[in-house]
Amino acid sequence: MSSFYLAVDLAPTRLTAGIVDGSGTVVLRDRIAATGRQAVPDLIRLVRRVLAAGPSPVLACGVAFSGEVDPIEGVVHSRRDPVWSGVRLVELLSSAIDLPVAIDSRGRASVLAERWCGAAVGRRNVMLMVIEDAVDAGIITDGRLLRGRSSQAGQIAHLVVEPGGLACRCGGDGCLDVYVGASALQIETGRELARTPLAIIERSGIMVGRAVASLAAALDLDLVLLSGGVPNVFGDAMFAALERELEVRLKLAHLSGLNVTMLGVESVGTLVGAAALARAVAPTVG
Ligand SMILES: [Zn+2]
CATH class of the missing domain: 3.30.420.40 (ATPase, nucleotide binding domain)
Known part of the structure; x- marks a missing residue:
């Protein structure tokens, strides 16, 4: 039944x-x-x-x-x-x-879903980044979902990707959220997401690349999935910039097999x- x-x-x-x-x-x-x-x-x-x-x-x-x-x-x-x-x-x-x-x-739910029946079936060390209004992630290491002391593991929005960079609502500056979150981008450009200038789209790819490289190195991941409205709208231009940044930053031996994928419509x-x-x-x- x-x-x-x-x-x-x-x-x-x-x-x-x-x-x-x-x-x-x-x-x-x-x-x-x-x-x-x-x-x-x-x-x-x-x-x-x-x-x-x-x-x-x-x-x-x-x-x-x-x-x-x-x-x-x-x-x-x-x-x-x-x-x-x-x-x-x-x-x-x-x-x-x-x-x-x-x-x-949403990040933790989404990574569990991709492992259940999507792009991460059978994977034991995977991070899924959701880039929407804000940035969130779900992380599975050694087959287990990370939760943390107060169940906030995966809150990557305030990872510093540009020291001394743009001011963030958290009180810090240079946070990932300011460079890739839809709300922050719309405030910065004064435009809807689909009309974001190419230079800003490429900058967002660079910043995601920095975050991915740092997190993958620290967590020893083999798969990183990107999903959400921002990568869906920015598409190949964002991903190309991300890949160029990763080429520079993924030199460590344990990162040689890292797979970074934009899910797009393939997301479950x-x-x-x-x-x-x-x-x-x-x-x-x-
Ligand atoms: Zn912040």
């Missing part, structure tokens, strides 16, 4: 929910625009609608959150969107839909990431 997972992707401007089957295929998808103060009740309505419309049995629910999240306490935070700050989402959702619920960052997507989280808390089907 097939079984299914309820998957939720919470991003700053949209709420997406869907049903994912046991092989990682999205079989139903529904979305609404995020609606400010009503976002929490809207989310409950959306997941109930998806559950009512989709196949069963649904074993568990996973939530991938684009922002800071405490997966142990099940609480989300978002400096940019105060409506989510401090919301005890796991408690709230599990009582609303009577399913086990797991939540984690964030809903599958949310389902990967659900799998971890789903009851075993006998």
Whole structure:
């Protein structure tokens, strides 16, 4: 008998929910625009609608959150969107839909998804960078997802890639987020992402290359995956600059086999990431 997972992707401007089957295929998808103060009740309505419309049995629910999240306490935070700050989402959702619920960052959910049924199947040392409004990552080393002391491992947004560079909202300067995060780029250029000047696109590739080289060297990775709206929009021009930077910076012997890939449309997507989280808390089907 097939079984299914309820998957939720919470991003700053949209709420997406869907049903994912046991092989990682999205079989139903529904979305609404995020609606400010009503976002929490809207989310409950959306997941109930998806559950009512989709196949069963649904074993568990996973939530991938684009922002800071405490997966142990099940609480989300978002400096940019105060409506989510401090919301005890796991408690709230599990009582609303009577399913086990797991939540984690988009980066960590996405790397689990790629290992489950995407570009990282069988890989034991892999990092997936999500470059969107902000920058996030999920890192698997020796086959295990890194979480860290307060479950924030993978927060690479404030890795310094240009000492003395542009000021960052964190109080530092030269952080990766300032050079590649969509929000920071749009503020800097005053343009929508698709109209970013070539020099800025190439600069973003260089900065991602520096971050990838440093992290791959320190973590002894063999695969780095790039996903998200920024690499999707910037495309080959960004990747070519990234590759040129990597040629300079990947001279260490243990980095000789490093594979860096832009996922683009091949990404299994964030809903599958949310389902990967659900799998971890789903009851075993006998
Ligand atoms: Zn910073």
